Amino acid sequence: MARGFETRQKILDVAQEAILAKGFDATSIEEIVANAEITKSGFFYHFKDKNTLARALIERHIVVEDDLFDELFGRAKELSDDPLQIMLIGLKLLAELIEDMPGGHPGCIVATAAYQDRLFDREVREANKRAVLGWRSRFRQMFDEIEEVYPPNDSVDRVALADMVSALLEGGIVMARALNEPLITSRQVYLLRSYVKLLYTPKEQ
């Protein structure tokens, strides 16, 4: 059991690196099997086609990203009891984390899938959707908690606000890639933080 699992993980590791660097289609199965030091037959033993590989990658990605958010905002919760402060600290930690990534954020498989939609089957798209909806409910809840304490300084759709975190991350990654300026992504997170601050910080009288 353990032997097969390790091979599977190695395939996923190798594939993820290549796909984020070059795109899904530009990454050939033959290249993956070469770098994973297995054979083509070995690959198809673990994944029946490229679609299945994509789905496995997305599913693994969701778990990793979720754990990361858990850790970041968990640490933020240790540092403050105030829901607004927790959000602001969490966003700062997130920005710093992205900033420290060598070469910038490696990119998001969700966006890769979103832009090559018909290439994937229904199950891949569903997995993708679940990931994005998970982030939505996570941040939605945090903004709900903020609004229980702080009235917003502008009327906003809270679902859209929750989505803004993901949107700015995804958009930031696209921009960073397009311009080859890795720092763009973290800068966008800082701007989001600035917005949240302005939106919920009570006006001095």
Place this chain on the structure above:
Amino acid sequence: MARGFETRQKILDVAQEAILAKGFDATSIEEIVANAEITKSGFFYHFKDKNTLARALIERHIVVEDDLFDELFGRAKELSDDPLQIMLIGLKLLAELIEDMPGGHPGCIVATAAYQDRLFDREVREANKRAVLGWRSRFRQMFDEIEEVYPPNDSVDRVALADMVSALLEGGIVMARALNEPLITSRQVYLLRSYVKLLYTPKEQ
């Protein structure tokens, strides 16, 4: 001359629609030539390979998007002399425009290229970069003009702020595609508008 130009445009139209719907690789040349009602030879008469097609699409996209921004913010300028109001009106017009698109914003070729980077050659990536830098300088200038009149309520990197327009558009499109909720993109533009408003509207005393 006119005949060749029309065929070329038709190829670009057909290709753009298919690529935005399915991704670059999932769109075959044979499919394009079938829908454009020409032959494979005809295609390769106009574009020497798929790369050249991609570059032409990106270059055309830049012009269309630029014209659109010109028109939107031009109209905004007719409605107000105040730089902040011009931005707010322009963003509202943009949001409304995206909202009215049947099925949501069709998607951005820039992001498609960004996520399939190594698939394209240097020239395509350069064209892509030029597009994004063009938007940066456009919005940067607008924010500069705002700051000449209004001191910001939070210290922000103005380049990042200019990039935020593109980032939220790109990110919003990714989200809209991933969730199949076309309205997400325009909602994100409304949030950006809200941020700009909070950032530059003077505090009442």
Place this chain on the structure above:
DNA sequence: CAAAAACTGTACCGCAGGTACAATAAGGCA
């Protein structure tokens, strides 16, 4: 009306995804 531009048709190559299936190697357990 001739030359250039804009195509069509056919035939072909190489590569990558994917199938089929037989053979082999490596643990788990009785």
Place this chain on the structure above:
DNA sequence: TGCCTTATTGTACCTGCGGTACAGTTTTTG
């Protein structure tokens, strides 16, 4: 120890697509 299952290799092959080559045909334009 031997057997069964799981993991993996090897080989051979089919398909579709990007791309080439190139000769022939139509259309436009000077």
